[in-house]
Amino acid sequence: MLINTVLMFLRELLPLFLLLATLLVWHRNHWRRFILLFSLPAILMLTLFSSNMLWISEQLDGFGLELLYSLLYTGCFALLCVAAAKRNAAMLLSAFACACLLSINGSNLLLYIWLPTQGNTDPSALLLGMALGVGIGSSIAVLWYYLLTELKQWRMLSYRLLLSLLGVRQLMMASALLIQSDWLPAGPQLWQTEQWLPEQSELGFFLQALLGYEATPVLSQGLIYIAGLGLLLWCSRNLKNNIRSAQ
Amino acid sequence: MRSLRRYLVTVLIALFTLISFLAALQSYRQSAGRAEALFDQDLQVLASSLAQQYQAGSQQELGLALQVWQNNQLVYRSPLAPDTAMAESAGFTEHNFAGKRWRVFRQTPTALLTVIVAQPLQQRQQLADEVITASIYPVVLSLPLQALLIWLVVSKALSPIKRFSAQLASKKANDLTPVELEQVPAELDQMLKTTNLLFARLADAFEREKRFASDVAHELRTPLSVLQVNLHNASQQWQQSGIADPQDSMLALQAGVERMSALIEQIMLLNRTNPEHFQARTEQLDLAGLCRQVVADWYPQIEKKQQQIELLGLEHLSLKGDAFALRLLVSNLVGNASKYTQGGGAIQLELLTQAGKAVLIVQDNGPGIQPEEYSRVFDRFYRVGGDRHQSGTLGSGLGLAIVRDIVNLHQGQVRLGAADSASGLKVTVELPL
Structure with a gap:
């Protein structure tokens, strides 16, 4: 129970924390406004989805939840692309991108915590697992924030690349859900790295949260990944100037 | 980094939390693994013990000693168990037999049936040690990593102070230009501003001193030259007019003016050759x-x-x-x-x-x-x-x-x-x- 809770929280929170930390580096001079802009739609969407989870999951031949999640992941990617390209509404769009991700991960966590089966389990193990998961995730995010602050100062290209990887990770998650619900053809498997780096290991979790690591990706995912990465890198070509003008 | 305090506090807390929690997670995994192995071992012992019950005369080593008494008659004993009762009182006790110290459990489910089970204390201690060691190892191993990361973080946090100090140390005595640092943390900001302000004031003071000595000497030169000329003329007029100067007052006056003139020349030269001013x-x-x-x-x-x-x-x-x-x-x-x-x-x-x-x-x-x-x-x-x-x-x-x-x-x-x-x-x- 303990280990499952820790892994569940890490899997859900780490991508959100990494994205938040990355975007806070961008909007560090107006971080209070950014948090406010992110929190309001995030709470609204989270409440809406979690209260209608059952109804959503029954739609579209039982794939309603998967399709909604893939839509939110794609929306998150698209918002990041536009935010990186446009100077004016960058903060608002970034905040909405984070809100999209929070609505997915938050819904999953609420579902996990309030599952009927949880009633028979030891609540202290659940609480300890939550504390460990949140502690590890937030600690990585803090270190990630300071690392990116240094990178942004000296190596803007590295910051752009990491932001693009985080963005394309959301597209990768969307593609996995679409393949799962047969809305996207899978194609042949590209490689198999499960033996060397399992997705369920700590490093696997981190890489999955950072760049959408898949131990067994398929062709369509590979193509989407390359196209998405290229698009976000292109959109963020003037990111340095955008950040300067924002500060 | 905007504030050294905020940077150090947040990064160190994050590092401690991350490493401690990962170590705790690893301890949990390893202890759970050991405990599972322990439970598996118990299952094996139980299975072997039951097997022996149906294989009379088997001498297989179990690790456990088992006795079954019925009407005060020993009806079954495992190879390690003695002929006499391993414990007289019910519940958990400790006894010596077969050259070892044993932890014994005696149970009497019915008035006629008594079951006594014993396990060597050394074996129990060994199993407990394995579980505890497995849980402590990750914590101990994480300490050098924590030390290394703390060293890196503190070095990084103090780097602006080090750069500031290096800039001050590399300054020459006559270099009063302001110290410039990039990304100055809040704690160092005031110190840097005050230091630069002092440098600026010192530079102004030196400049004023330099100008003052030079200007004074320069301004005195002209009237002194005029004074010398007038003295020379006056001396000649005295000689021509036959005015007596029994105490050589005129000569003393001329000598004093000459000395003053030489002094002013030297002051100007000294000012000019001063290493602090001289280019x-x-x-x-x-x-x-x-x-x-x-x-x-x-x-x-x-x-x-x-x-x-x-x-x-x-x-x-x-x-x-x-x-x-x-x-x-x-x-x-x-x-x-x-x-x-x-x-x-x-x-x-x-x-x-x-x-x-x-x-x-x-x-x-x-x-x-x-x-x-x-x-x-x-x-x-x-x-x-x-x-x-x-x-x-x-x-x-x-x-x-x-x-x-x-x-x-x-x-x-x-x-x-x-x-x-x-x-x-x-x-x-x-x-x-």
Whole structure:
């Protein structure tokens, strides 16, 4: 129970924390406004989805939840692309991108915590697992924030690349859900790295949260990944100037 | 980094949390693994024990001792169990048999049936140790990692202070430009601003001092020149008019004005050659040629006093230096030697190289000065014997101070000593080539 809770929280929170930390580096001079802009739609969407989870999951031949999640992941990617390209509404769009991700991960966590089966389990193990998961995730995010602050100062290209990887990770998650619900053809498997780096290991979790690591990706995912990465890198070509003008 | 405190607190807390939680997670995994192995082992023992119950005479080592008593009759015992009852009282007890210490559990489910099970204490301790060690290992192993990361984080946090300190340390004495740092943390910001403000105030003060001395000397020059001319005219008129001057008041006045004029010239030169103000224009020059020019300049006065002067040693000595300053240095030394040496005395200049340095020695056979005065004569306005110098020569007490400044400017050395002759002073100047 303990280990499952820790892994569940890490899997859900780490991508959100990494994205938040990355975007806070961008909007560090107006971080209070950014948090406010992110929190309001995030709470609204989270409440809406979690209260209608059952109804959503029954739609579209039982794939309603998967399709909604893939839509939110794609929306998150698209918002990041536009935010990186446009100077004016960058903060608002970034905040909405984070809100999209929070609505997915938050819904999953609420579902996990309030599952009927949880009633028979030891609540202290659940609480300890939550504390460990949140502690590890937030600690990585803090270190990630300071690392990116240094990178942004000296190596803007590295910051752009990491932001693009985080963005394309959301597209990768969307593609996995679409393949799962047969809305996207899978194609042949590209490689198999499960033996060397399992997705369920700590490093696997981190890489999955950072760049959408898949131990067994398929062709369509590979193509989407390359196209998405290229698009976000292109959109963020003037990111340095955008950040300067924002500060 | 905007604040050292915030950076250190957040990063260190994050590091501690991350490493401690990962270590705890690893401990949990390893302990769970060991505990699972332990439970599996118990299952194995139980299975073996049951198997033995149906295989009479089996001597397989179980690790457990088992006895079953019925109506006070031993109906079953495992190979390690003794013939007598392993425990007399119900529940958990500890006993010795078969050369070991055992933990024994006796249970009497019915009045006629008693089951006694025993396990060696050493085996229990070993299993407990395995579980505890598995849980402690990740915590202990994470300590060096924590230490390394703390060192890195603290070094990183203190790097602006280190850069600030390095910039201050690399500053030359006359460099009063402000210290510039990128990404100054809040804690260092005020210190940097105050330091730069002090530098600015100090630079202003030096500039004012420099201008003041120079301006005062310059402003005094013109009225003094006018005073000298008028004194000369007045003296001539007195002579022509036959006005008697029994106490030589006019001569004393002229001497005072001359002294003041010389003093002002020296102050201006001292100000000009001060290392803090002087912008040296170094060039390759011939020190021997420069000495010859100075001797030529002073020759009229030397001849007037019927003194002998000679230039010995190298005919050419090339070194890098400021021509104006070095000429002034040699001039002051030769002028001093001539002024303080009696009429008919001898002055000697010698040029040589020694240990990669140019050496200029100026000595005379005048009265010289006492060794205890050597260090003081370089002080500004200090004259041996005060104004009543035994030579009766006019002086400002700035000549050797100027010499010292010029030598410092060229990173050289100046020493005083007794002349090679019976009396006199020997000045040795060493300059890098």
